[in-house]
Amino acid sequence: MAIDPQRLEGLVASAHARLGAVERAGHDAVIACAPALRPALRRLLVGSLPEVAVLSYSEVTGAGVPIEAVGVVSDGAAIAS
Structure with a gap:
């Protein structure tokens, strides 16, 4: 992925936050x-x-397992550019 390090950090932080909320x-x-x-x-x-x-x-x-989308992992700045 060609994204600057600051935006990558934002993406990882977003993943941590969303996954933490789902697990809680x-x-x-x-x-x-x-x-x-x-x-x-x-x-x-x-x-x-x-x-x-x-x-x-x-x-x-394709897994045939029920899936519920509960959020989106993103860094708004990375998507906007």
Whole structure:
């Protein structure tokens, strides 16, 4: 991913916050993303969130398991540019 370090930190912080909220609510969290982003996003998060599953949308929807979207991990500045 070609994003400056400050924006990457914002993305990781957003992931921590959202995943923490989901886990405090008593749910298992999975990050679903576009297939092309999956490898880069996993590499980005593995250092600080080694236990989180990062799956592509097709992997999530093809599993036949009920999924509830509870939030979006993003850094508004990274998306805007």
